[in-house]
Amino acid sequence: MRVTAGSAPSLTGGSPNDRIRRNNLRTLLSILHHGGVHSRAELTRLTGLNRSTIGALVGELTALGLAYETEPSETGTVGRPSPLVHANENVVALAVNPDVDAIIIGVVGLGGVVHKRVRFQTSGVPTVQETINIVSAIVEGMRGELDEKYHVVGVGLAVPGLVTAEEGVIALAPHLEWRDEPLAAPMAAALGYPALAANDANLGTVAERLWGIGRGVQNMVYLNGSTSGIGGGVIVDGHALSGARGFAAELGHTSVHVGGRACFCGRTGCLETEVSLVRLLAVLGRESIDADELEQIIASSDDPEVHDEIERQLDRLALGISNLISVFDPELVVLGGFLGTMFSADPERLRQRVARASFTRLAEGVRIERAELRSRQLLIGAAELAFGPLLDDPAAVAATAIAPRASAV
Numbered sequence: 560m561r562v563t564a565g566s567a568p569s570l571t572g573g574s575p576n577d578r579i580r581r582n583n584l585r586t587l588l589s590i591l592h593h594g595g596v597h598s599r600a601e602l603t604r605l606t607g608l609n610r611s612t613i614g615a616l617v618g619e620l621t622a623l624g625l626a627y628e629t630e631p632s633e634t635g636t637v638g639r640p641s642p643l644v645h646a647n648e649n650v651v652a653l654a655v656n657p658d659v660d661a662i663i664i665g666v667v668g669l670g671g672v673v674h675k676r677v678r679f680q681t682s683g684v685p686t687v688q689e690t691i692n693i694v695s696a697i698v699e700g701m702r703g704e705l706d707e708k709y710h711v712v713g714v715g716l717a718v719p720g721l722v723t724a725e726e727g728v729i730a731l732a733p734h735l736e737w738r739d740e741p742l743a744a745p746m747a748a749a750l751g752y753p754a755l756a757a758n759d760a761n762l763g764t765v766a767e768r769l770w771g772i773g774r775g776v777q778n779m780v781y782l783n784g785s786t787s788g789i790g791g792g793v794i795v796d797g798h799a800l801s802g803a804r805g806f807a808a809e810l811g812h813t814s815v816h817v818g819g820r821a822c823f824c825g826r827t828g829c830l831e832t833e834v835s836l837v838r839l840l841a842v843l844g845r846e847s848i849d850a851d852e853l854e855q856i857i858a859s860s861d862d863p864e865v866h867d868e869i870e871r872q873l874d875r876l877a878l879g880i881s882n883l884i885s886v887f888d889p890e891l892v893v894l895g896g897f898l899g900t901m902f903s904a905d906p907e908r909l910r911q912r913v914a915r916a917s918f919t920r921l922a923e924g925v926r927i928e929r930a931e932l933r934s935r936q937l938l939i940g941a942a943e944l945a946f947g948p949l950l951d952d953p954a955a956v957a958a959t960a961i962a963p964r965a966s967a968v
């Protein structure tokens with residue numbers, strides 16, 4: 560499994576001409592999927608290919624069921640207007656995000672379009688088998704709609720834990736209490752679609768970089784905070800950092816307080832034990848909270864104890880961010896979940912503390928922003944994982960998964 564946020568590896572097999580054609584199809588589909596609707600003229604300009612080649616490639620993507628064309632509006636154009644090319648948003652991936660109290664399933668189309676989002680509340684922390692059973696039942700319930708309206712290319716699983724990249728095995732998901740559990744293969748067998756799994760925050764990072772606040776950014780650090788702790792992801796030179804086993808960017812387990820609280824991971828003073836929604840909720844006298852309500856309380860509370868706790872957490876977060884700036888030299892640091900909420904309450908404080916804690920020249924010009932995609936982020940990220948093989952070689956995947964049905968309809 561490879562989470563693509565940059566250029567894909569070279570295609571192999573076939574004649575040189577065939578490889579060039581497949582590579583051009585890949586480039587074109589990626590432009591339409593990540594960049595939205597383009598006219599043929601714009602595609603010609605962006606790719607440097609000539610008009611007749613673009614025409615042939617668009618024709619092939621259309622025949623494969625991956626794209627369609629519409630007539631442009633005539634207003635303001637000089638000469639013959641160029642048809643508009645769209646990625647087919649009815650080519651979809653199923654996105655699955657198991658969490659401690661719910662399983663969230665999405666139907667996400669090319670172009671990052673979230674067609675459907677289903678949140679299934681569980682009575683407790685679901686086991687792997689329960690997760691597979693629940694997802695199977697929900698997908699079975701949608702079967703008629705999926706078969707009639709959509710072309711499903713695969714399933715992307717966003718899991719809060721350490722996921723071995725190639726095998727789709729959950730090495731450890733502490734909050735779900737999953738350990739060395741194969742997930743991708745049994746899910747694929749149960750649903751009848753290919754399935755891939757990866758860490759949820761890594762996938763959220765990719766989504767935020769492609770469709771959120773990180774659009775066009777080549778170097779980015781993302782930190783997300785929830786009741787399960789802090790996860791993150793890193794984009795380096797346009798590529799999502801994966802690591803030798805796929806465990807990279809466990810940013811919640813970097814040290815920000817020597818001698819701080821013990822973390823379940825075996826260390827003390829980890830970012831996620833010092834900057835913690837659970838600790839904030841304890842000060843608020845709450846066990847759980849809706850994101851909107853938290854936003855309102857943080858913005859309006861005049862309780863000094865709440866204020867002090869938010870300031871303490873923002874200062875520790877600033878230390879964590881300054882460490883990450885030293886390691887990764889990002890253009891942009893993105894904050895999601897309750898980290899984004901705390902940041903919005905006092906953005907200048909966090910920015911100043913980061914500047915103060917950092918090697919000055921390294922932190923200069925680094926932007927700190929709140930994530931944009933919110934509840935759609937993990938679904939879009941998980942779908943991107945499932946779309947990976949299609950985006951790598953559209954002709955090969957679509958020929959078996961999409962085109963036969965598209966042409967039969």
Ligand SMILES: [Zn+2]
Binds near residue numbers: 811812825826
């Ligand atoms: Zn830790």
